Amino acid sequence: MIKTGKTHKRPVVIVRPRQVNTIIEEEQEFIDQELTKSSEKIIESGKSVLNKQKSALDFNNKVINLRSTTVKPTLSAENGSNKTDRKSKQISEQLTQNLENAEKLRLEKPHLFTKYDPSVGSPQIPFWNSFLTYFGVLIVLQIYGGIQDILRTRFGQKREGEHQQQADTKTFTPLYTSYEGFVIRNIYSRVKACFDKPICSVPGARLDLVTRKSKNETYQIKYEYPGTVDKGKFNLGSYNYLGFASNTGSCADKAVTAVVDSAPVICSTEQELGRNTCHNDLEKLTAEFLNVDEAMIFGMGFATNSMNIPALVNHKSLIISDQRNHASIITGCRLSGATIQTFRHNDMDHLEEVIRKAILKGNPKRYGRPWDKILIIVEGVYSMEGTICDLRRCVEIKNKYKAFLFLDEAHSIGALGETGRGCCEYWNVDHSEVDILMGTFTKSFGAAGGYIAGSHAIIQYLRNFNHGSVYAASMSPPVAAQAMQALQVIGWTEEGRQKIKQLAENSKFFRRALTEAGFVVYGDTCSPVVPVLTCEIGKLRRFQTQLVESGLAAVVVGFPATHMCENRARFCLTSAHSIEDLEKAVKIIRLVGDEVGVTYLAGKV
Numbered sequence: 001m002i003k004t005g006k007t008h009k010r011p012v013v014i015v016r017p018r019q020v021n022t023i024i025e026e027e028q029e030f031i032d033q034e035l036t037k038s039s040e041k042i043i044e045s046g047k048s049v050l051n052k053q054k055s056a057l058d059f060n061n062k063v064i065n066l067r068s069t070t071v072k073p074t075l076s077a078e079n080g081s082n083k084t085d086r087k088s089k090q091i092s093e094q095l096t097q098n099l100e101n102a103e104k105l106r107l108e109k110p111h112l113f114t115k116y117d118p119s120v121g122s123p124q125i126p127f128w129n130s131f132l133t134y135f136g137v138l139i140v141l142q143i144y145g146g147i148q149d150i151l152r153t154r155f156g157q158k159r160e161g162e163h164q165q166q167a168d169t170k171t172f173t174p175l176y177t178s179y180e181g182f183v184i185r186n187i188y189s190r191v192k193a194c195f196d197k198p199i200c201s202v203p204g205a206r207l208d209l210v211t212r213k214s215k216n217e218t219y220q221i222k223y224e225y226p227g228t229v230d231k232g233k234f235n236l237g238s239y240n241y242l243g244f245a246s247n248t249g250s251c252a253d254k255a256v257t258a259v260v261d262s263a264p265v266i267c268s269t270e271q272e273l274g275r276n277t278c279h280n281d282l283e284k285l286t287a288e289f290l291n292v293d294e295a296m297i298f299g300m301g302f303a304t305n306s307m308n309i310p311a312l313v314n315h316k317s318l319i320i321s322d323q324r325n326h327a328s329i330i331t332g333c334r335l336s337g338a339t340i341q342t343f344r345h346n347d348m349d350h351l352e353e354v355i356r357k358a359i360l361k362g363n364p365k366r367y368g369r370p371w372d373k374i375l376i377i378v379e380g381v382y383s384m385e386g387t388i389c390d391l392r393r394c395v396e397i398k399n400k401y402k403a404f405l406f407l408d409e410a411h412s413i414g415a416l417g418e419t420g421r422g423c424c425e426y427w428n429v430d431h432s433e434v435d436i437l438m439g440t441f442t443k444s445f446g447a448a449g450g451y452i453a454g455s456h457a458i459i460q461y462l463r464n465f466n467h468g469s470v471y472a473a474s475m476s477p478p479v480a481a482q483a484m485q486a487l488q489v490i491g492w493t494e495e496g497r498q499k500i501k502q503l504a505e506n507s508k509f510f511r512r513a514l515t516e517a518g519f520v521v522y523g524d525t526c527s528p529v530v531p532v533l534t535c536e537i538g539k540l541r542r543f544q545t546q547l548v549e550s551g552l553a554a555v556v557v558g559f560p561a562t563h564m565c566e567n568r569a570r571f572c573l574t575s576a577h578s579i580e581d582l583e584k585a586v587k588i589i590r591l592v593g594d595e596v597g598v599t600y601l602a603g604k605v
């Protein structure tokens with residue numbers, strides 16, 4: 001392929017038959033849908049009744065039985081007009097079929113049956129605690145921060161290490177004026193020491209932290225490094241879900257061999273001299289693992305999203321993106337120039353509402369003409385929320401409205417499903433039902449980079465028109481070797497199965513133990529990401545500091561990565577831990593949580 005240095009003009013590649021019909025057809029469809037709305041509502045109300053019951057009952061066995069007894073009579077009562085009748089019959093049959101499938105699956109794979117239920121949702125913080133958090137942020141911070149800012153600008157008050165505008169740029173428009181800037185000056189600088197902690201070991205079951213002390217206890221802007229190491233902290237913060245990020249074992253051996261046989265880097269792009277046999281092999285194995293036609297790999301997970309989404313859609317298209325999608329997806333969406341609409345996190349009813357309205361109204365940038373394509377973007381496991389995407393409903397919706405589906409499996413591939421084949425396996429959805437499967441090798445595989453997998457037509461198109469492989473150097477051979485070996489172990493060996501099973505057991509045990517201790521725990525039972533809310537930023541700092549002092553390395557996340565009042569510790573589990581290790585860790589977390597005052601639901605669960 002000849003490179004011009006300019007953006008390539010994209011040919012019109014029709015990967016599938018035209019997906020969006022004319023407005024008239026859509027309106028007709030919409031009217032049909034309105035006719036059936038009432039019957040669907042009845043079904044939904046049936047569902048919500050049983051979902052509420054579900055939260056009170058033991059999940060095993062009872063849920064499915066309850067569903068069939070509660071929903072079926074409601075459906076048989078539907079005897080309206082012919083059209084409504086036909087539709088409701090179809091829905092009823094579909095639902096019965098789904099329930100039968102679910103029951104079959106539950107009996108075959110009971111360990112999978114711990115699913116996110118939007119009607120139950122995440123536990124809520126008690127009113128008084130949320131009130132105090134909002135009060136602290138909105139009233140105290142505004143007043144206190146405002147006074148601090150006045151002192152800073154009027155009297156040039158300066159803290160050690162804080163940036164000050166140079167005299168010769170005093171007349172320039174300030175670079176940062178946003179509210180985020182205000183928060184960083186007045187809050188972040190007070191809690192900075194609990195973020196970006198440097199480590200100096202393998203991120204295994206335990207890790208070593210570089211000892212670091214902030215010079216000023218209140219404003220943690222500058223640090224002192226005494227040259228010592230805090231050894232052997234229990235690691236609950238790395239994405240090393242299956243323990244493959246290690247300096248020993250078969251993966252490390254393969255990576256070393258790749259350096260000797262090839263080189264640490266290829267020094268060229270895939271389109272030039274950057275393709276080695278290791279890239280071909282990894283692509284083939286990835287496609288085989290996912291049971292799809294073809295896969296392509298990239299040197300960076302972030303770029304896999306941000307460079308491929310713009311190659312798929314343009315200003316004539318519509319992207320419907322989950323509200324909590326990762327920054328790499330958001331960057332890709334913005335670069336594409338497509339119209340972006342969001343739906344509430346993992347709320348498939350809202351997704352359907354958004355898509356239906358968008359089809360009806362058409363593209364406002366093109367005077368209401370139909371969208372040339374609609375791309376729904378979701379993640380398998382959401383890394384800040386710990387939720388698992390409701391993929392089955394998402395696939396139903398995308399098929400119903402003839403949209404494309406892009407699934408980011410960064411945190412779910414390797415970690416979900418009996419054989420680690422991600423969210424599709426978890427929901428028993430065929431991989432071919434998802435148009436674009438994206439994933440990274442950074443988490444479960446202990447390597448780096450990402451992949452896109454799907455049909456032959458889509459991959460061939462992306463090979464030529466995504467800037468990630470046309471303009472960026474290809475994946476480094478030792479990294480490819482590491483990813484390939486991890487993939488082989490996960491996909492085809494008993495060792496891999498055992499690791500996945502251990503991870504699932506650890507995740508369930510850890511989440512249940514913290515919930516029972518009274519923490520506000522977000523997400524799904526099977527998710528290896530377990531976010532625990534601390535709410536107030538001051539508590540976030542104390543919680544993290546005391547955990548580290550007690551021997552646990554944990555990651556905390558705050559605004560703007562989360563909602564301002566939903567600051568949280570984000571525990572990431574790994575198969576490298578045993579249940580006994582986790583029992584000890586939970587005891588410590590519980591003690592620290594009680595002392596800091598973040599076991600908001602203690603005595604209420």
Ligand SMILES: Cc1ncc(COP(=O)(O)O)c(C=O)c1O
Pocket residue numbers: 300301302303305326328379383408410411440441442448449450
């Ligand atoms: C959902 C999601 N997608 C993409 C990425 C980017 O992957 P990488 O870290 O491999 O660049 C991440 C990173 O954490 C992620 O969470």
